[in-house]
Amino acid sequence: MTNKKSLYFLLQELPSKKEVHSKSFYNFATSNPNTESAMKNNLLSEHLSYNGDNNTRTHVHLLTYSADHFHESVHTDFNRIVSELPTDKCVWIRVHGLQDTEYIKNICNLFKVNFLMMQDILNVDHPSKMEKNGDYNFVVARIFHEGNTVPIRLIQGKNFVLSFTEGEAPFFDDAARALKENILKIRTRTPDYLLSVLINELVSNYVSLAIDTGDQLEDLETELLAATTSYNIRMQLQMLRKQYMEIRRTVVPLKDQYSKIMHPDSELINEANRPFFNDVYDHLLNAVQLTESCRETISSLMDLYISNSDMRMNYIMKRLTIVSTIFIPLTFLVGVWGMNFKYMPELEWEHGYLAAWIVMLVTGAVAYFILQTRKWK
Secondary structure, eight states: OHHHHHHHHHHHTSOOOOOOOGGGTHHHHSOOTTHHHHTSOGGGOOSOOOOOOOOOOOEEEEEEEETTEEEEEEESOHHHHHHHOOSSSEEEEEEEOOOOHHHHHHHHHHTTOOHHHHHHHHOTTOOOEEEEETTEEEEEEEEEETTEEEEEEEEEOSSEEEEEESSSOOTTHHHHHHHHHTGGGGGGSOHHHHHHHHHHHHHHHHHHHHHHHHHHHHHHHHHHHTTOOOHHHHHHHHHHHHHHHHHHHHHHHHHHHGGGTOOTTOSSSOGGGHHHHHHHHHHHHHHHHHHHHHHHHHHHHHHHHHHHHHHHHHHHHHHHHHHHHHHHHHHHHHHHHTSOOSOOHHHHOTTHHHHHHHHHHHHHHHHHHHHHHTTOO
């Protein structure tokens, strides 16, 4: 068991290309223009349709492996895949680009994947889920990369794994390199172990993003505590809130449905590989906990922002009150002396103008002194 664990963690230490750039995260936090097409009733359609906007040409990376064999090839012709598909080796088919629905359909038919699963593969707005569908384990998820969400679909059968991504994505290159170099004899393992590695790659992405979101929230908290409330901070807080919602919509369904592929009677999960799936579940729980901590932080920061806004408004009103308190008596005096009565003795007085200024200045100074003594600033 020690060797199995060490193999698993070694795979996690392979260099990763999935750096998350949260500053541009707003791209996927905004609404999707394809939502309307995603809402159509798929049970009333006999045709497959891709509702994404990625124009990558559909092609396949075909990886075949056994204990003493590894081969990788790239194909755009489906017939070449059929001709090179072995019957005595494990297979990992990495499909890049979902634009060619006929190509996707042919690959799925080759492995007897049902029509509803094909629709889920091509529906980029489908919620995250995990399930055992007939003779397959099926994972619908997404990965966050360079400010965008990229749909990921994984299908695992008895001796194969299928992965579907929208573009020429590098997300699973670490696992492919591990197979090529046979790190700690990974090629001797069954495809369900490869599935656990791929799922863990997804979960690692969620953990990284949740940690990054938490760090940004801490920085924002420092700014708010410094009472530097501004429009920019409000926009950042709103962006991070949308970011949190995207992570939560992805992670929580996977956690809730993880048990569906871990059923004790499932013949798709080798008993020797169950500890690795349990370890992945622990990482998934960690991702959920980090995400929920972001929710609590966002809630407290929203309260703090509103409190700061109220304090700022109170400060402004206080200043206006001070100005009003000083000028109200002056306005009264000016109003009295501005009346057009015929007999007003002070209007004919030689020093009346000077006396009026002295009275107003003294009145204003007295009002200001009274406010100062009451510690109004």
